[in-house]
Amino acid sequence: MTAARRRAVIPLTVVSVLVASAALAGCGSQRDDDVYTVLNSSTDDSYHGWDAATLKRCSARLGITIEQQSVPASQVMTKSLRMASSKSLPDVIQFDASEMPTFAEAGGLVDLKSLGLSTQDIPKGIVDFGSYKGTYYGAARTVNTLALFYNKDVLKKAGLAVPTTWAEMQETAKKLTRGKQYGIALSAGGAEDGVFQFTPFMWSNGGDETDLDSKQVADALDYWKGLLKDGSLSKSTVNWTQADVNDQFMAGNAAMMINGPWQVETLNTKKSLHWGIAQIPVPRAGDDSVGPLGGAVLTVPRTDDTAREKTAAKIIGCMSSEKEQITYARNSWMVPANEKAAAVWRKEVPELDALADQVATARSRTAKVGAGWSSVSLALQSAFQSALTGQNSADALKKAQARATSGN
Template sequence: MSKRFNRRSRSAVISVAAVSVLVAGAALTGCGRQRDSSVYTVLNSSTDETYHRWDAQAMARCGELLGVTVEQQSVPAAQVMTKALRMASSKSLPDIVQFDASEMPTFAEAGGLIDLRTLGLGTEDVPRGIVNFGSYRGTYYGAARSVNTLALFYNKDILRQAGLKVPATWAELRETAKKLTRGKRYGLALSAGGAEDGVFQFTPFMWSNGGDETRLDGPEVVQALDYWKSLLRDGSLSKSTVGWTQADVNDQFMAGNAAMMINGPWQVETLNTKKSLHWGIARIPVPKAGDPSVGPLGGAVLTVPNTGDERRERMAGKIVACLSSEREQLTYALNSWMVPANEKAAAVWRERVPELDALADQVAAARSRTAKLGAGWPQVSLALQSAFQAALTGQSSQAALQRAQQRATSGN
C-alpha cells in the first residue's frame, strides 16, 4: 500500500454498474482515435519524481527490447480509476493501466480487462497469494512488479535505553507502548483515519485475530478494535491518530514523537534521510505467541484494458511481461524498497537488503484485501472507516461494527 496507492476517498468508490456502462462501450467500439502504431501508453500513479523516473527508465528498456516506444501518463493514485473511466467513455483507453490491486476487480468485473494468460504471461515463479492479488474470480488480470505490506518499525535507541525488547504479542505491544510513552512521545503511532490507510492498518489486527471482512461485527473483529481502543485509553496512541495518514505516522516517528509505528516499506527512503535515526523492523505483534501475523498485500498491478484492438493488446501484454520480468522486478524493488513478486527475484532481494528480511516474511503470510469480496471490498472499506471514527471517539466497538456490517450489506 505504498504512498502512491493509498489515497482513496469516499468519492472515489464507483459502482460496478457505472463502470460497466463505460468500459463496455470502449470494448465494443475499440479505439476512438488513430494511434501511432509504435507508441504505447501506460496510465499509472507515479507522480513522485523518483518513481516517475524509475518507471520511465524501465519503460525505455522494455521499449528498446520490443522495438516500440512506451510512455507513461501519471496521475494521483485516487484519480487512476476515474481517469481510466473518462478515457473509456471517450474511446481512448491507454494500452496498459496500473491499478491499485484493490480497485482492479471493479474494472475486471465490468469486462474491461484482458486475461493476461491469453497474452502469454505465466505465473510459475509467483507465489499463489500474489497471483490471487492480481486475479478476479480465478482469472489473472494484473501482474505485480512488487508488493508491500505493513510491519512494526521501532526506534532501536529508545528501546535499548528503556531496556525493552521488541514486542511480539498484543500484550507485549501494549505494555511496551505504555512504558515508552513519555512527555510528548507516544509509545506507538498508527493510522486510524477515515480513509483506506486506516483500513489497511487495521487488517493485520483483524485477520491475525481470526476476524473476517465478511462479518464485520464478529467477535474477533470487535476484539481487534477494542485492542486499538485500549492503546488509545492507555495514552500510548495520540488522539490525533483518527486523522493521521500513514505519511503522518511516519512524520511523527521521524520527529521522535513515537517510539514505534505501524507502516510500510515505502517509508524507508524517507527514514534513511535522517542519519541519526536508528530504526529496526519486525512482524506486527499477534494476539498470542505462535499466532500467524497476517498482514495485507498492497501495491499495484499492471493490466491490459479490453479495447478491441487485438494487435495492440498483444504488444501491451509483451510490455507487461517485460516490466514484470525477474530482472525488472528486482531493479524496481531495490529502488523502491518493495518486495519483488517473483520468488527468484525476492530471494536475491533478501540478500541485498537483509535489514528488511522481516518484511519479506510478513509478505509471505499476507493476503489480498479483495480475495474474498472482489469488487465488494470498497463498500466494506468505507463501512470500516466510519466504524473507526465512531469507536475511537467514544462509541462502543460492538455498536460501531454492527452499524458497519449493516452499511456493508445494504450499501448505505
C-alpha cells in the same frame, strides 16, 4: 508512495456502462501504431523517474516506443473511465490492486494468461492479488505490506525487547510513553490508510471482512481502543494518514509505528535515526501475523484490438521480468513479486528480511469480497471514527456490517 491512498468510489453500474461501450466500439481514436501508453499513478518524481527508466529499457528491448501517463492515485479509475468513454484507452493500466476487481467485474480487462503471461515462480497469494474470480488480470512487479518499525535506541535505553504479541506491545508501548513521546503511532483515519492498518489486527485475530460485527473484529478494535485508553496512542490517530505516522516517528514523537516500506527512503534521510523492523505482533504467541498485500498491478484493458493487446502483454512481461523487479524493488524498497527475484532482494537488504516474512503470510483485501471491498472499507472507516471517539466497538461494527451489506 503509500500503499493505501484516497480514491474515488464509483458505482459498478457506471463502470460497467462505460467499459462495455468501449469494448463494443473498439478503440475509436487515432493512434500511433508505434507508440504505446502506460497509465499509472507515478506522479512522485522518484517513481516517475524509475518508471521512465524501465519503459526506456523495455522500449529498446521490444523495438517500440512506450510512454507513461501519470495521474494521482485517486484519479486512475476516473481517468480510465473517461478514456473508455472516449474510446481512447491506454495499452496498459496500472491499477491499485484493490481497484482492479471493479474494472474486471465490468468486463474491461483481458485475461493475461490468454495473452501468454505466466504465473510461474509467483506465490499463490500474489497471483490471487492480481486475480478476480479466478482469472489472472493483473501482474505485480513488487508488493508491500505493513510491519512494526521501532526506534532501536529508545528500546535499548529502556531495556525493552521488540514485542511479538499484543500483550507485549501494549505493555511496551505504555512503558515507552513519556513526555511528548507516545509508545506507538498508527493510522486510524477515516480513509483507506486506516483500513489498511486495521486489517493485520482483524485478520491475525481471526476476523473477516465478510463478518464485520464478529467478536474477533470487535476485539481487534477494542485493542486499538486500549492503546488509546493507556495514553500510548495519540488521540490524533483518527486524523493521521500513514505519512503523518511516519512524520511522528521521525520527529521522535513515537517509539514504534505501524507502517510500510514506502517510508524507508524518507526514514533513511535522518541519519541519526536508528530504526529496525519486525513483524506486526499477534494476539497470541504462535499465531500467524497476517497483513494486507499492497501495491499495484499491471493490466491490459479490453479494446478488442488483438494485436495491440498482445503487445501490451509483452510490455507487462518486460516490466515485471525478474531483472526489472529487482531494479524496481531496490529503488522503492518493496518486495519483488517473483520468488526468484525476491530471494536475490532478501540478500541485498537483510534489514528488511522481516518484511519479506510478513509478505509471505499477507493476503489481498479483495480476495473474498472482490469489487465489494470499497463498501467494506467505507463501512470500517466510519466504524473507526465512531469507536475511537467513544462509541462501543460492537455497536459501531454492527452498523458497519449493515452498511457493507447494503453497499451504501
